[in-house]
Amino acid sequence: MSVITPPRKDHTRTSDLRLVLHQVRYEQKAFWINKVGALFTIGFSVLFLVMLGATNGKQTISYLGNITNDDYYVPGFIAYGIMSACFSMLTVNIVVRRETGLLKRLRLTPLPTWALLVSIFISTAIVAVAQVVVLLLIGRFGYAVPFPREWLAFLFVIVVGIASFTAMGMAISSVIPNQETAGPVTSVAFFVLLFLSGLWFPLQASSGLAKFSNFFPVRHLLLAVRAPFEQQPGVSPWAWHDLGIVVAWGIVAAVVAMRRFRWSPHRN
């Protein structure tokens, strides 16, 4: 079969950079239009930090070199902010868009797959970075938690965290078949791991719980974000071991995501 129309002799196509910027603009618009959703995503980490800081922020943790709870919570919720934006929020976003047919509609346009994925990544990163900045400022000026001692290490961890957890969000979204379960499944899995990884209460490195959660990337991101905040001399701000495990999870997830990514809803 053939649908013949003599092709117009032109080689015009939208420049890749313009295309990505255009799509990022609409990804951001879509995020901020839903004000409750946006507030929830960004506000949750802030709310937790403020609540916990108000409850027991000044207590010190003896087995972590006598840092205060606030010192512990600020990096923790920065890691949480990254994970909630790049993992929970992204997963639900992709599943809902795929299952309602929004991705399929985009598939019919000249927007290439990579450009859509890059745009989603950039847009998610913007939300994550916004949270990191807000949390850093609240920590510094609300709870007197010093800024990271080593900015380069801090920025590196943020980039690695965003990239790896975005890949994990994409991978998880590719195995969730419908939008009704997307929210509950990701939230429960995410919060259980956060709990076991010592976000709300510090874990002793030798405890069984720590050993169990060491298998998952959540605890490693928490540790990796905290390292650049360490004020004690002699403690490296580069948590290479933790970073390595986060990256390894990210790479596996990226492979799964690329293989399993689909545009059309499962019901078709």
Place this chain on the structure above:
Amino acid sequence: MSFEVARGDVFALLGPNGAGKTTTIEILEGFLKRDSGDVRVLGVDPGVHANQRWLRSRVGVVLQELAVESFFTVRQVLERNAGFYPEPRAVDEVIELVGLRDKADVKVKKLSGGQQRRLDIGLGIVGNPLLLFLDEPTTGLDPAARRMTWELIRTLSQQGTTVMLSSHYMDEVEALACHVVVLSKGRIAASGTPSSLGGRDLGKVAISFSIPPGISVTDLPVAPSGCQGQRIEISTDCELEVLSRLTSWALVKDIQLVGLSVTRQTLEDVYLGLTRESLASSDGPRS
């Protein structure tokens, strides 16, 4: 299955649900991989990944059941999609063409079903396509919106856009299409112009009228082929001769032929005949 479509034509793909219309369209626009055969769209193979971006910037697609971000306004959605294309149509022009000027700044979720369908069509044409696929474009539209969509399709066709249409409405196909293909079980059951499909132009003509009071069937100058109550039906190949004899007889006798009508088989009759035939046999006719 084999067919070709020329530039600027409106081409209709018909067939019962499950006959393969949507599959055919999805293969043509590169969404589905074909199992075998040769396909060229605008001169290139839609199954080849490297062609897809080029093709998608020159082909508009309006599928059934496609979602639009409900929280965006009509204008936002159109502007977003326009940004994907190298030579988009002006967004205001699209809004005008699909008749959504009053709704331009209304959120998609506030639109009625028919208005959403028109927005679908708007999204199909915003890229200024050379070729437009319309999968049942007027299903769910009210009669006025349907007519407006027809006008839009005619305008696009006059401007040189090739339109490939699938529809369940035979009047729509008759009003718009220059060429029709009827699919049945993934094969072509018939193809031709709407007026000649399935030998429709050569088939018998049905002449009917109500029998005048006081006249018996045997008084008629031509033998009727059927009679339903007061209604006389004559089925004939030579409609001119029959009509001439009938009307001159009526004039001479000063008789009124109430409700006189002359009809060919409708496109729907032909279509139903074609698809019923192939539903009955396990292997549909090939073309």
